[in-house]
Amino acid sequence: MGSETLIPCTFTVDKPPMDPRFLVVFWYFQGKEILSYDDTMSTSDTRFSINTTRAIEGDASLTVSRVTVADNGVYKCAIMYLPQKKAKDVSLLVYAPPEITITGRNAVINKESILNSSITGFYPVDVDFKWFRDGEILNNYTVSTPQRNPDGTHGVHSTVTIIPTEEDKHQIFSCRVQHESLSEPLYKYFTLEYKHKGNHSGLKHCYIVFLYACYYPIRGIQPLHMCHFWSLPR
Known part of the structure; x- marks a missing residue:
């Protein structure tokens, strides 16, 4: 190409x-x-x-x-x-080698997390794709139907679902692509990016603000008292 x-x-x-x-x-x-x-x-x-x-x-x-x-x-x-x-x-015979991009590697400990990757720019269309965790294959993955690009090459997206543990913080994850254009498999290595579980229960701060307005009595009208309350979440 x-x-x-x-x-x-x-x-x-x-x-x-x-x-x-x-x-x-x-x-x-x-x-x-x-x-x-x-x-x-x-x-x-x-x-x-x-x-x-x-x-x-x-x-x-x-x-x-x-x-x-x-x-x-x-x-x-x-x-x-x-x-x-x-x-x-x-x-x-025209060949175009694939490129791998990790598009999502966020994870939460002990919670189902989805990793994403894109494989782009390859020709011919047939490609083999796998996910690994420290060299062991991950089976719970999907690969999309190849999409044809304007230049005639192809691209696919893949996801894999995992439930990360504390141990996974020290594991190396990888994607592997095998394609006719490659003399050997292409790997992309990465580690997970961890997010902490959010905790939005209860109130972090509570502010009570009294708005008070008084007016001199006018016949038929009583003094007006106004109060407003609001709070900010934790």
Whole structure:
């Protein structure tokens, strides 16, 4: 993804050296012509090219720059050296490695807690994901259905439910991803962030405020007494 790659295509002629006047090169992708060379080169996308100097030496390999997921598939290299014509198919396999982000690691002792993670940016879609606590697998987890990103890669979210103990404060938790793009499993290590149970029962402070207003008596109206009470929680 994003790099440059070379799709090989080499050939020989019966009677070297090769005469460039008789050489024509075509490259196809998904049945459509993407490059042709007949003394001059023409392409459907500036990311595609061949080395014209090497082509007349028998190497018409296709360079693809800024590779994307959309470039994955079968290409066809066709060589015409009049009057002969030969062609072969070459597969380009595009891989994008996953990244792991821990999006939630808050926990409360002896209370059900949910850990969250995101696995993003991978291609192809198949991925294997596991949670661990000090190397021991955690089974009570879920993995979402893969979502396709605008660039063609995929992403999933995963959660695992645990009931942390005091012992878990000293444990190392981890996520593991296995994917075709990786030569070895990818791990993300982390520790839990603990939150104390809240205690909002009762009142921490109590304030009683008396608002008192007196008015001189007017015929038919009595003095007014006003009181207001409020408190702040603990």
